[in-house]
Amino acid sequence: MIKAVLVFLALSLYVDAKDYRQNTRAIKTMKVLKNKYHFSQSELDKLFSNVKVQRSALRAFLPRKQQKRRKETRSKAQIEKAKMLRKKYGSWGRYSRLKINKQRTQQGVDFINKYSSIFKRVEKRFGVPKEYITAIIGIETAYGRNVGHYPVFDTLSTLAFEKNRRNKFFSNQLIKFLSLSKTQRFNPRNVYGSYAGAIGLGQFMPSNYDAYGVDFNNDGRITLQQPADAIASVANYLKKNGWRSGEPVATRVSYSGTRFTQYKTGYKHTYKRKNLRGIKPKVPWDYDNKVRLIKLSRKSHDELWYGAKNFFVITRYNHSSYYAMSVHQLALKIKKERAK
8 A cells, every 4th residue: 555655645746847958938048048047958957857837836827717727626614714813803913823922932032142242143134133033034934944845046046937927037036046056156957945936944935045045154065954043134134224223113003093094004114203293202203204104904993003114124024014014013023022
């Protein structure tokens, strides 16, 4: 029985392996790798003749009509569970309970304590508080416990060459990833990451790996699976995207009513505080620049927050107000727990 299962698995892997050397998109990719990054034809033949197609990764990037059809195949039980969660918690309640909890807070404290000397040097060099760096790593990979199990080369090749709505993006990411394998001296087949090809503790896409990665342990290469390089690279990402040292991130504000509709909300909309009528911080907040109004929808009411420039910077890491707020609130909880 066991032998039969192993044979079936082996055959499944074989069937799902593809030779992309005659694929139109792959030919264009290989041309760039040869001409710009000096890959030999034999290297490319070896890589692209045997790609394990990552079907589960591909499903996430299918055309939206196909995704909608897949969504419509959910069972009644799945639909009812989703409705129940929306009703019980509200959108922010459902989101935050997965991102911010006691376990993740304590693990963040432990992470800072374990790498305290690294954080001290990183804060001095980049001016980004350790709690925010830690919160991002905590939310992205549970402090390195879950960096992803997808083979990055196979995943990016699948997403670059199999038809989906982001072929061009993933073709560029694949080229960048393979070029990095040269400059950073790693075997591209030995790297594992997310279903989208994100790498390391901070889940950098290859283009961000190249743009923001830092060799902080001075071993001659950037390794985002290593805590020192990952911590410094997250800090560098925030710094290069405009982090202002010493400035706040966000504060809760009050307004009249339980649901907020008076002004447009979200990180894309900025306001002068003096022009926002009927809104004021719940605690004194020394910040005079433009703010964003961030709305968090709970079961019975909307929470409203001011977001400062540094809040916007966090959204450059992930273009979501909820993501940035979860980073902010987790960072505050980690800082409070460390102060005990």
